Amino acid sequence: MAVIPVALAGREYDVVIEEGLLGRLAEAAAPFLKGYGAARRVPFVADTNTQRLYGESVAANLAAHGLAAEWFVVEPGEDAKTWGVLEKLCDWLLAMGVTRKDHVFALGGGVVGDLVGFACAITKRGCGFVQLPTTLLAQVDSSVGGKTAINTAAGKNLIGAFHQPSLVLIDPLVLATLPDREMRAGYAEVLKYGLLGDAAFFAWLEANGTKVLARDPVALEHAIATSIAMKARIVAEDERETEDRRALLNLGHTFGHALEAETGFSQRLLHGEAVALGMVLAARYSARRDEISVDDAERAARAIAASGLPASLSALGLTCDGAALVDHMRHDKKAEAATLPFLLLRALGEAYVARDVDLADIAAFLDGELAV
Numbered sequence: 152m153a154v155i156p157v158a159l160a161g162r163e164y165d166v167v168i169e170e171g172l173l174g175r176l177a178e179a180a181a182p183f184l185k186g187y188g189a190a191r192r193v194p195f196v197a198d199t200n201t202q203r204l205y206g207e208s209v210a211a212n213l214a215a216h217g218l219a220a221e222w223f224v225v226e227p228g229e230d231a232k233t234w235g236v237l238e239k240l241c242d243w244l245l246a247m248g249v250t251r252k253d254h255v256f257a258l259g260g261g262v263v264g265d266l267v268g269f270a271c272a273i274t275k276r277g278c279g280f281v282q283l284p285t286t287l288l289a290q291v292d293s294s295v296g297g298k299t300a301i302n303t304a305a306g307k308n309l310i311g312a313f314h315q316p317s318l319v320l321i322d323p324l325v326l327a328t329l330p331d332r333e334m335r336a337g338y339a340e341v342l343k344y345g346l347l348g349d350a351a352f353f354a355w356l357e358a359n360g361t362k363v364l365a366r367d368p369v370a371l372e373h374a375i376a377t378s379i380a381m382k383a384r385i386v387a388e389d390e391r392e393t394e395d396r397r398a399l400l401n402l403g404h405t406f407g408h409a410l411e412a413e414t415g416f417s418q419r420l421l422h423g424e425a426v427a428l429g430m431v432l433a434a435r436y437s438a439r440r441d442e443i444s445v446d447d448a449e450r451a452a453r454a455i456a457a458s459g460l461p462a463s464l465s466a467l468g469l470t471c472d473g474a475a476l477v478d479h480m481r482h483d484k485k486a487e488a489a490t491l492p493f494l495l496l497r498a499l500g501e502a503y504v505a506r507d508v509d510l511a512d513i514a515a516f517l518d519g520e521l522a523v
């Protein structure tokens with residue numbers, strides 16, 4: 152078991168990692184479970200998969216404590232992060248009578264967590280929520296740190312708010328049923344922590360990545376806890392991404408979000424896969440600027456490819472050119488009046504924010520990568 156505090160003054164919360172936590176939800180989340188009305192209803196949001204897999208056991212555990220789980224269920228996938236679904240969810244929370252002192256439970260991956268977090272940020276101007284992440288990506292990344300959002304036609308996560316959860320409960324056992332492709336997509340974010348800030352962890356992942364992907368309990372818990380410890384530290388230092396610190400967590404995302412936009416946020420490229428390819432591009436672009444060696448860039452690409460993640464832009468079969476991808480990047484939330492900051496590498500294990508990147512050069516670089 153590991154407990155990692157996210158040290159935000161006055162709003163500190165814990166991330167608890169322990170096998171079997173979901174089956175003991177009523178005990179683990181006791182301070183945040185109140186229940187409305189005579190039936191003592193508790194609002195849960197899930198997707199059809201997580202509701203089918205865990206709905207019954209969660210409801211039984213709550214029932215044993217005199218509480219009744221009420222469900223708002225969305226379709227799996229990014230289509231749930233839309234205005235339409237958000238509106239229905241907020242109306243449902245209002246109809247349930249949720250107050251600012253209450254907590255909504257988000258049982259699912261990053262899509263459910265981001266959607267619920269944003270709904271809770273704006274319902275009654277802010278009610279509480281508890282993250283119960285069921286994918287590796289949500290466990291190591293999106294459930295922690297309070298970035299909540301929906302997507303719009305203009306791009307990914309462009310409408311949202313910073314709204315921290317009150318508790319994050321991570322049960323690594325739920326990953327047993329996660330499809331391998333989703334597991335690999337989450338593993339991309341684990342590799343990200345090594346690449347951006349911890350060379351020793353990156354080397355450990357090169358040696359132990361197969362065990363993590365095979366859900367070896369010891370390797371998996373180490374990977375999750377190390378990832379979250381870094382994220383918690385960075386979020387506590389720069390909660391709202393104003394000081395070039397939290398932006399480091401965006402390594403691979405500027406390229407990645409552009410690829411997701413170009414592929415229509417579809418199953419063709421999952422978020423973690425786009426980030427993996429984005430990190431390869433960030434590493435290669437860093438080598439193009441002579442900031443890391445070509446050998447190091449290819450070492451990063453090999454670690455990504457060895458995990459079964461996409462490491463070649465040309466293999467995606469896109470029909471667009473580099474300029475079209477750069478157009479998607481112009482919507483990046485990191486964009487400033489005169490420049491678009493890029494997350495690049497000074498070393499494997501040391502990312503930094505570059506403000507001197509010429510977008511025409513990025514387009515030319517991407518044309519080269521599309522053609523290789």
Ligand SMILES: O=C(O)C(=O)C[C@@H](O)[C@H](O)[C@H](O)COP(=O)(O)O
Binds near residue numbers: 293296340484
């Ligand atoms: O928590 C953060 O900060 C991150 O940037 C983590 C990312 O991995 C995550 O995908 C985040 O939601 C992306 O943020 P965005 O600001 O680029 O939408």
